[in-house]
Amino acid sequence: xxxxxxxxxxxxxxxxxxxxxxxxxxxxxxxxxxxxxxxxxxxxxxxxxxxxxxxxxxxxxxxxxxxxxxxxxxxxxxxxxxxxxxxxxxxxxxxxxxxxxxxxxxxxxxxxxxxxxxxxxxxxxxxxxxxxxxxxxxxxxxxxxxxxxxxxxxxxxxxxxxxxxxxxxxxxxxxxxxxxxxxxxxxxxxxxxxxxxxxxxxxxxxxxxxxxxxxxxxxxxxxxxxxxxxxxxxxxxxxxxxxxxxxxxxxxxxxxxxxxxxxxxxxxxxxxxxxxxxxxxxxxxxxxxxxxxxx
Amino acid sequence: xxxxxxxxxxxxxxxxxxxxxxxxxxxxxxxxxxxxxxxxxxxxxxxxxxxxxxxxxxxxxxxxxxxxxxxxxxxxxxxxxxxxxxxxxxxxxxxxxxxxxxxxxxxxxxxxxxxxxxxxxxxxxxxxxxxxxxxxxxxxxxxxxxxxxxxxxxxxxxxxxxxxxxxxxxxxxxxxxxxxxxxxxxxxxxxxxxxxxxxxxxxxxxxxxxxxxxxxxxxxxxxxxxxxxxxxxxxxxxxxxxxxxxxxxxxxxxxxxxxxxxxxxxxxxxxxxxxxxxxxxxxxxxxxxxxxxxx
Numbered sequence: 001x002x003x004x005x006x007x008x009x010x011x012x013x014x015x016x017x018x019x020x021x022x023x024x025x026x027x028x029x030x031x032x033x034x035x036x037x038x039x040x041x042x043x044x045x046x047x048x049x050x051x052x053x054x055x056x057x058x059x060x061x062x063x064x065x066x067x068x069x070x071x072x073x074x075x076x077x078x079x080x081x082x083x084x085x086x087x088x089x090x091x092x093x094x095x096x097x098x099x100x101x102x103x104x105x106x107x108x109x110x111x112x113x114x115x116x117x118x119x120x121x122x123x124x125x126x127x128x129x130x131x132x133x134x135x136x137x138x139x140x141x142x143x144x145x146x147x148x149x150x151x152x153x154x155x156x157x158x159x160x161x162x163x164x165x166x167x168x169x170x171x172x173x174x175x176x177x178x179x180x181x182x183x184x185x186x187x188x189x190x191x192x193x194x195x196x197x198x199x200x201x202x203x204x205x206x207x208x209x210x211x212x213x214x215x216x217x218x219x220x221x222x223x224x225x226x227x228x229x230x231x232x233x234x235x236x237x238x239x240x241x242x243x244x245x246x247x248x249x250x251x252x253x254x255x256x257x258x259x260x261x262x263x264x265x266x267x268x269x270x271x272x273x274x275x276x277x278x279x280x281x282x283x284x285x286x287x288x289x290x291x292x293x294x295x
Numbered sequence: 296x297x298x299x300x301x302x303x304x305x306x307x308x309x310x311x312x313x314x315x316x317x318x319x320x321x322x323x324x325x326x327x328x329x330x331x332x333x334x335x336x337x338x339x340x341x342x343x344x345x346x347x348x349x350x351x352x353x354x355x356x357x358x359x360x361x362x363x364x365x366x367x368x369x370x371x372x373x374x375x376x377x378x379x380x381x382x383x384x385x386x387x388x389x390x391x392x393x394x395x396x397x398x399x400x401x402x403x404x405x406x407x408x409x410x411x412x413x414x415x416x417x418x419x420x421x422x423x424x425x426x427x428x429x430x431x432x433x434x435x436x437x438x439x440x441x442x443x444x445x446x447x448x449x450x451x452x453x454x455x456x457x458x459x460x461x462x463x464x465x466x467x468x469x470x471x472x473x474x475x476x477x478x479x480x481x482x483x484x485x486x487x488x489x490x491x492x493x494x495x496x497x498x499x500x501x502x503x504x505x506x507x508x509x510x511x512x513x514x515x516x517x518x519x520x521x522x523x524x525x526x527x528x529x530x531x532x533x534x535x536x537x538x539x540x541x542x543x544x545x546x547x548x549x550x551x552x553x554x555x556x557x558x559x560x561x562x563x564x565x566x567x568x569x570x571x572x573x574x575x576x577x578x579x580x581x582x583x584x585x586x587x588x589x590x
Contacts, residue, residue, distance in 0.1 A: 029397075033516075034546045034547055035356075035544050036355070036546075037356055037386060037387055037401070039390065039399075040401070041399065058331075059330075059331060061331055062355075063357040065361060066361065069404050070404045071399065072404075073399070074397075074404070092332055095334065102336045102338065103334075103335075103336045103337075104368070106334075106335070109365045109369070110364075112411065112412070117411075221328075221329060249330050252329055
């Protein structure tokens with residue numbers, strides 16, 4: 001039997017999934033000590049069971065990761081047969097490569113830690129680079145959310161809409177979303193100066209007049225990349241601009257920045273808790289499809 | 296050769312130690328991304344070297360621990376021969392036992408994670424329970440700081456001073472400190488209601504009039520335990536009350552609470568950064584003694 005155990009930042013999605021799959025659902029008892037330490041207590045005996053831990057890792061990435069480590073270790077110590085972790089947003093996934101000598105490949109250390117803590121199977125949604133999952137020495141599944149977006153966008157946009165990938169890294173996302181909706185896509189280029197960190201875009205010379213444009217990426221953090229492209233396409237006559245991203249972190253007034261750059265609609269998933277006034281789509285159906293094969 | 300690498304919360308002690316032992320000292324390059332992720336970069340080639348990572352784990356326990364994990368993993372990946380971690384204050388060390396079924400033994404998970412990340416030798420100062428170090432599957436050393444306190448207190452207190460351990464768990468601390476100063480000690484009892492968490496003390500019927508009393512513990516967090524005892528001994532005529540603890544976390548106006556409970560002097564170590572107006576003693580000499588044997 002599989003028991004779903006929600007950690008402090010995993011309650012919403014875990015409820016949806018448990019309901020859909022008729023799984024027993026519990027919230028792990030948690031509190032903060034006055035000094036800031038997390039206290040966790042497993043809410044039931046899990047000996048011999050398969051445990052599905054659910055926790056996302058934004059905001060407070062480090063606390064959320066540490067809680068996953070504490071809970072996974074406890075599940076194994078209390079005799080869980082298998083520990084699966086559903087981590088809808090995987091923190092540190094953009095730190096997947098050392099550009100400069102000595103840089104820490106943080107996602108490697110994070111995935112190794114989760115595995116060492118006792119997580120045998122990892123499910124995440126639209127991780128920054130799928131190849132990073134090789135650092136997890138167990139079964140790792142990357143859930144593709146594009147059908148979820150296409151279901152909503154497909155009826156919304158016109159036939160000659162255009163999907164834009166801000167850079168090569170987002171090409172697969174743009175291609176999949178475009179195919180699901182039945183429109184074309186194009187890839188822009190993004191250069192990051194390796195010393196200053198400054199970002200420059202290379203825009204394609206494309207016809208945009210009167211078009212619906214969908215800019216797609218995995219993560220919107222400060223919103224700078226999407227805002228730059230939105231401004232570019234608006235100035236060239238795009239009729240409506242959509243920003244679509246799996247994970248809407250929205251730091252430093254990102255949503256206001258998007259609006260001011262003439263983004264009309266922002267679509268994200270519920271992989272992180274959302275306070276901003278954007279359209280939030282439930283990723284649970286896509287996760288359920290994966291879980292059905294697994295448990 | 297041993298190279299000292301200071302993480303963001305380890306710069307002060309690491310400098311003292313490097314100077315004393317004439318070791319090469321570097322600060323690990325670090326920044327925070329806008330979304331809160333830590334970025335780390337090793338400041339020099341450490342291939343084939345022994346690396347001594349220095350980082351304490353309060354405040355922001357989870358971030359500090361995660362930085363240790365990231366840095367240790369990177370040291371091994373970049374070819375360090377051995378990774379030693381000096382963690383002056385070890386977070387989660389009070390969560391060393393499951394009182395209730397299902398409770399997470401957090402210190403076990405934390406120590407296992409640090410080991411998995413590549414730390415082969417762990418040095419910490421006055422960990423809550425020394426037995427917890429068995430969870431670290433490598434060499435682990437607990438530095439005793441009592442000589443550091445005795446050097447200062449010895450000339451300060453009167454011959455008939457009395458050292459008080461608030462509970463059985465602090466008895467070894469009290470006994471050692473009392474022996475170093477050359478005075479007597481006594482152990483009080485503390486009961487924690489396992490459901491409500493409420494704490495009750497059992498005080499000894501001892502002669503306190505005109506005495507210097509030193510209350511000793513490993514950690515002062517909210518200061519409740521020490522404040523209760525200070526009040527008790529003051530009301531029974533103690534002339535001067537010292538609160539002595541290795542790690543002064545001082546959450547929720549703890550120091551004010553101590554002063555109001557008639558604690559005259561508060562002595563702590565520099566194992567955590569200190570903003571409060573208390574006397575801070577440098578633990579580096581005690582750590583250096585241990586390191587001399589090790590490297």
